Amino acid sequence: MSAEDFEQTGTGTATQNGNGKGSTQAAREALKGMPKAQTAHGADKSPVREDVDIKGRTLWLTHMPFGGSFMLAAAFRSIGLDARVVPSEDARVLELGGKYTSGDECYPQRIVIGDYLRLIEDENLDPKKTAFLLPTANGPCRFGQYFGLLRQVLDEQGLKDAIVLPITSADGYAGIGEQAGSLIRTAWRAVVIQDILLKLLLMTRPYEVNAGETDRVYMECLEVMAAVIERQGVTNKERLADAKAGLLRCKDKFAAIPVKKEDRPLIGVVGEIYCRLNTFANNEIIRHIEAQGGECWLAGVAEWVWYTNDEAFRRLREEKRRMSKDWLKNFLTARVMEKDEEALGEDFHDVFAHHREAHVHEVLEYSRPYLPREGSLGEMVLSTGGAIYLYHQGADGIVDISPFTCMNGIVTEAIYPRVSREHDNIPIRVFYFDGTASDLDRDVGIFLELAKTYKRRKKIARS
Numbered sequence: 001m002s003a004e005d006f007e008q009t010g011t012g013t014a015t016q017n018g019n020g021k022g023s024t025q026a027a028r029e030a031l032k033g034m035p036k037a038q039t040a041h042g043a044d045k046s047p048v049r050e051d052v053d054i055k056g057r058t059l060w061l062t063h064m065p066f067g068g069s070f071m072l073a074a075a076f077r078s079i080g081l082d083a084r085v086v087p088s089e090d091a092r093v094l095e096l097g098g099k100y101t102s103g104d105e106c107y108p109q110r111i112v113i114g115d116y117l118r119l120i121e122d123e124n125l126d127p128k129k130t131a132f133l134l135p136t137a138n139g140p141c142r143f144g145q146y147f148g149l150l151r152q153v154l155d156e157q158g159l160k161d162a163i164v165l166p167i168t169s170a171d172g173y174a175g176i177g178e179q180a181g182s183l184i185r186t187a188w189r190a191v192v193i194q195d196i197l198l199k200l201l202l203m204t205r206p207y208e209v210n211a212g213e214t215d216r217v218y219m220e221c222l223e224v225m226a227a228v229i230e231r232q233g234v235t236n237k238e239r240l241a242d243a244k245a246g247l248l249r250c251k252d253k254f255a256a257i258p259v260k261k262e263d264r265p266l267i268g269v270v271g272e273i274y275c276r277l278n279t280f281a282n283n284e285i286i287r288h289i290e291a292q293g294g295e296c297w298l299a300g301v302a303e304w305v306w307y308t309n310d311e312a313f314r315r316l317r318e319e320k321r322r323m324s325k326d327w328l329k330n331f332l333t334a335r336v337m338e339k340d341e342e343a344l345g346e347d348f349h350d351v352f353a354h355h356r357e358a359h360v361h362e363v364l365e366y367s368r369p370y371l372p373r374e375g376s377l378g379e380m381v382l383s384t385g386g387a388i389y390l391y392h393q394g395a396d397g398i399v400d401i402s403p404f405t406c407m408n409g410i411v412t413e414a415i416y417p418r419v420s421r422e423h424d425n426i427p428i429r430v431f432y433f434d435g436t437a438s439d440l441d442r443d444v445g446i447f448l449e450l451a452k453t454y455k456r457r458k459k460i461a462r463s
């Protein structure tokens with residue numbers, strides 16, 4: 001995101017005029033801002049076509065998590081694009097994804113490819129009217145390879161006309177922001193809203209009296225908030241006011257759910273961002289934990305956005321570009337992000353009094369003795385620092401969710417024994433997922449017994 005995005009405060013999103021030209025123009029602006037894909041490991045040729053234009057196409061999003069993609073699709077609709085979320089994943093997604101992966105790729109890649117291939121089969125999509133959203137990144141992790149593989153698979157399927165639209169976290173998503181201000185600001189608000197609703201869901205569901213009621217209310221609230229986010233022709237100020245009003249309605253809906261008073265162990269959930277947030281990828285581990293008596297505190301999506309923003313600052317410092325134009329843009333961007341986050345969250349301080357989210361700096365400082373941010377990147381740093389932050393909040397155990405063979409889980413698994421030893425021996429366990437069946441109930445059950453034992457003797461009370 002860039003400062004220019006936010007300088008538009010009060011000017012509003014692109015407007016939809018009578019002949020639809022407003023949305024078309026907004027779509028064009030958004031597309032102009034979409035960066036070329038960054039391939040990993042310094043590959044020098046971007047596979048992204050320069051003439052990318054998704055005007056008149058349906059833009060599809062996969063789940064990360066479902067609620068987050070649901071809200072993000074609404075943000076794309078706010079600038080006149082037809083954006084939708086793929087249906088829930090099932091075994092066929094894995095089967096189709098498995099046809100085009102060898103097993104060396106990471107598990108999220110298999111699911112994402114399977115998601116889109118199943119959609120093509122089931123919906124009989126016209127490639128000329130279809131676009132697939134795919135976040136991408138530059139760096140040592142395999143994430144940067146997703147784009148190239150999906151492009152290759154689509155081409156092999158005779159779907160050369162289908163567009164893959166990458167978004168990247170490089171420079172804190174600055175590439176998009178420079179020319180798609182209203183989209184980016186609305187998307188950030190969508191992220192903040194998704195995190196609030198997901199938090200309410202996880203705080204309430206384990207205690208509900210009537211099974212299924214919290215899930216139903218959560219879905220209703222997603223609809224309420226998506227209707228606010230997707231509206232066209234409103235100013236940023238108006239959308240913020242509407243979003244706050246919508247969130248208050250949601251707060252009341254959650255507060256009205258009958259709950260039992262129970263003293264459950266609190267399990268902090270950290271890990272690789274896709275697998276942690278995509279409930280299909282992690283075999284609904286949170287529901288397993290809840291079914292066996294726990295409550296989960298899951299690291300949300302905003303953490304990653306703050307981290308990428310902070311990394312942009314770090315890089316500028318390293319390049320001795322403090323007080324440069326880029327620095328100033330980043331600084332202003334962060335201030336406006338903070339302002340929006342605070343405005344949307346201010347009515348929830350009472351509800352979240354015992355579930356305060358960490359500032360990314362706190363997380364990075366907690367991680368420093370084990371994985372200093374200057375020497376390691378990504379989720380392994382956030383998971384390590386996040387685990388320690390949750391320990392200080394009185395969590396009774398930490399679960400780290402990782403795709404099998406992902407370096408994040410491999411590194412953190414090596415570090416956690418020391419983290420645990422130096423933090424009152426709090427139980428910490430990495431759960432790996434690769435789409436094969438495992439006795440998750442048994443493993444979760446064993447872990448929860450450890451958490452219950454720790455709960456009885458722990459030194460830090462729940463905040």
Ligand code: SF4
Pocket residue numbers: 106107108141142143272273274379403406407408
């Ligand atoms: S973090 Fe791990 S699982 Fe996720 S994209 Fe990177 S290599 Fe794959």
